[in-house]
Amino acid sequence: MIAVIDYEAGNLTSVSRALDYLGYPNTVTGDPAAISRAERVIFPGVGSAGAAMESLKRLGLHTLIRSLWQEGKPILGICLGTQIILGHSEEHDTACLGIIDGNVRMFDSADREDDGSPIKIPHMGWNRVSVKKDHPVLAGLKHDDEFYFVHSYYPDPVSADQVIGTTCYGREFASVIGSDNLLATQFHPEKSGRAGLNLLKNFCEWKPC
Amino acid sequence: MLSRRIIPCLDVHEGRTTKGIKFKDNIDIGDPVDMARMYYEQGADEIVFYDITASHEKRNIMIDVVRRVAETIFIPFSVGGGIRTLEDMRAVLLAGAEKVSVNSAAVNNPDIIRQGARAFGNQCVVLGMDVKHVGVSPSIPSGYEIVINGGRKHMGIDALEWAKRGQDLGAGEICLNSIDADGMKTGYELTLTALISQNVDIPVIASGGAGEPEHLYDVLTRGKADAALIASMVHYGTYTVPQIKTYLHDRGVKMRMGW
Numbered sequence: 001m002i003a004v005i006d007y008e009a010g011n012l013t014s015v016s017r018a019l020d021y022l023g024y025p026n027t028v029t030g031d032p033a034a035i036s037r038a039e040r041v042i043f044p045g046v047g048s049a050g051a052a053m054e055s056l057k058r059l060g061l062h063t064l065i066r067s068l069w070q071e072g073k074p075i076l077g078i079c080l081g082t083q084i085i086l087g088h089s090e091e092h093d094t095a096c097l098g099i100i101d102g103n104v105r106m107f108d109s110a111d112r113e114d115d116g117s118p119i120k121i122p123h124m125g126w127n128r129v130s131v132k133k134d135h136p137v138l139a140g141l142k143h144d145d146e147f148y149f150v151h152s153y154y155p156d157p158v159s160a161d162q163v164i165g166t167t168c169y170g171r172e173f174a175s176v177i178g179s180d181n182l183l184a185t186q187f188h189p190e191k192s193g194r195a196g197l198n199l200l201k202n203f204c205e206w207k208p209c
Numbered sequence: 210m211l212s213r214r215i216i217p218c219l220d221v222h223e224g225r226t227t228k229g230i231k232f233k234d235n236i237d238i239g240d241p242v243d244m245a246r247m248y249y250e251q252g253a254d255e256i257v258f259y260d261i262t263a264s265h266e267k268r269n270i271m272i273d274v275v276r277r278v279a280e281t282i283f284i285p286f287s288v289g290g291g292i293r294t295l296e297d298m299r300a301v302l303l304a305g306a307e308k309v310s311v312n313s314a315a316v317n318n319p320d321i322i323r324q325g326a327r328a329f330g331n332q333c334v335v336l337g338m339d340v341k342h343v344g345v346s347p348s349i350p351s352g353y354e355i356v357i358n359g360g361r362k363h364m365g366i367d368a369l370e371w372a373k374r375g376q377d378l379g380a381g382e383i384c385l386n387s388i389d390a391d392g393m394k395t396g397y398e399l400t401l402t403a404l405i406s407q408n409v410d411i412p413v414i415a416s417g418g419a420g421e422p423e424h425l426y427d428v429l430t431r432g433k434a435d436a437a438l439i440a441s442m443v444h445y446g447t448y449t450v451p452q453i454k455t456y457l458h459d460r461g462v463k464m465r466m467g468w
Contacts, residue, residue: 013303013305014305014307017279017280017305021283046330109410114210115210120412120435122332122381124332124381124382125254125412125436126254126465127210142467144467145467146212146467150332168210169210169211191284191307193284193468194468195467196283
């Protein structure tokens with residue numbers, strides 16, 4: 001069973017629907033006991049970092065996610081879930097979980113696209129990921145595969161060793177980060193067509209050592 | 210760099226895709242779930258559903274369509290048409306749509322944009338604008354006016370001012386439809402599209418007038434649009450989504466080519 005963590009941060013049904021489509025039993029739950037029992041955990045989220053951290057604390061999930069990570073349970077972060085895994089977010093100056101050391105920064109509206117036009121914020125649409133470190137969850141990724149992004153802030157881990165993949169939008173940023181049994185994407189694999197479904201499937205089969 | 214998006218648009222009447230003759234003589238052209246799956250498999254980057262069901266009692270049919278689409282395709286899709294309240298928005302988003310678009314309801318009650326953005330996030334709220342060229346006047350300084358009811362009712366609102374206001378109220382994207390170009394198949398309204406795109410910070414989807422792949426090239430380059438809506442040029446098999454994307458890619462427009 002895969003637990004999709006429900007901490008009242010946006011609509012999480014799309015992740016669950018994608019897992020249903022792939023044939024992986026899953027449950028959308030905020031119950032710590034059910035999450036602890038699950039074989040693997042997906043930590044999604046849409047919304048703001050401040051509100052998300054408040055919800056996690058209220059539901060008693062902020063310490064649980066760290067302990068699941070220490071136990072070695074496979075965890076997939078998505079979008080806001082990924083940002084929360086870092087130490088701090090510039091969004092409402094929010095202290096986050098700190099599983100990966102680093103900051104979440106806002107895109108700079110002074111940045112320019114490759115064609116010289118000013119970037120639009122949020123970064124919304126399809127973009128590529130260039131792989132910096134081979135990872136089982138990224139297996140089968142083709143160079144021209146693209147993923148669906150919707151975000152105004154981006155992960156900026158301290159250690160380059162934890163950057164699995166990067167994306168260019170005005171600047172190059174870490175769009176896939178990871179540490180041991182944790183992998184986290186800034187994009188939405190559940191909305192990224194075949195490439196995204198392939199990544200989800202890889203995660204569902206992943207056996208971190 | 211972001212890819213430009215190609216977005217098929219399906220008009221849905223009482224659960225069936227129809228030819229876009231609104232409110233009368235609806236011609237059935239297929240099941241919206243089947244058509245969405247076909248476009249998804251062909252590499253469409255997003256899909257827009259526009260519910261033209263007139264009867265309020267039959268609107269729950271659309272929610273069922275949205276739910277079945279969400280189980281079938283794994284790219285973003287938006288739903289518009291008849292969205293008037295926060296509850297209408299919630300129903301569509303919970304059924305699995307990524308975004309919801311408001312058009313005439315926002316003209317009548319701009320606060321719906323702010324309420325929707327606050328409740329669900331800016332990225333969920335698309336401001337749909339129907340625009341007609343009327344010439345420059347003191348009340349319409351851009352020369353483009355907001356209209357509703359398929360262009361029959363002029364609202365006395367300047368399109369550029371409305372686009373900026375929509376952005377300030379929290380819209381995450383604009384779907385800009387030229388009533389003049391709509392259905393003509395002679396190309397998008399490039400002047401209007403460039404005017405709006407260059408004066409807002411949020412993405413603009415161009416709509417109305419697509420008949421040839423070259424029209425998409427024009428609106429994504431000279432028109433500065435972030436995305437282009439297409440309907441009849443793919444619905445009747447004149448072109449396929451891969452043909453259009455390959456054409457644009459070959460002419461140097463950034464496209465998502467792996468799907």
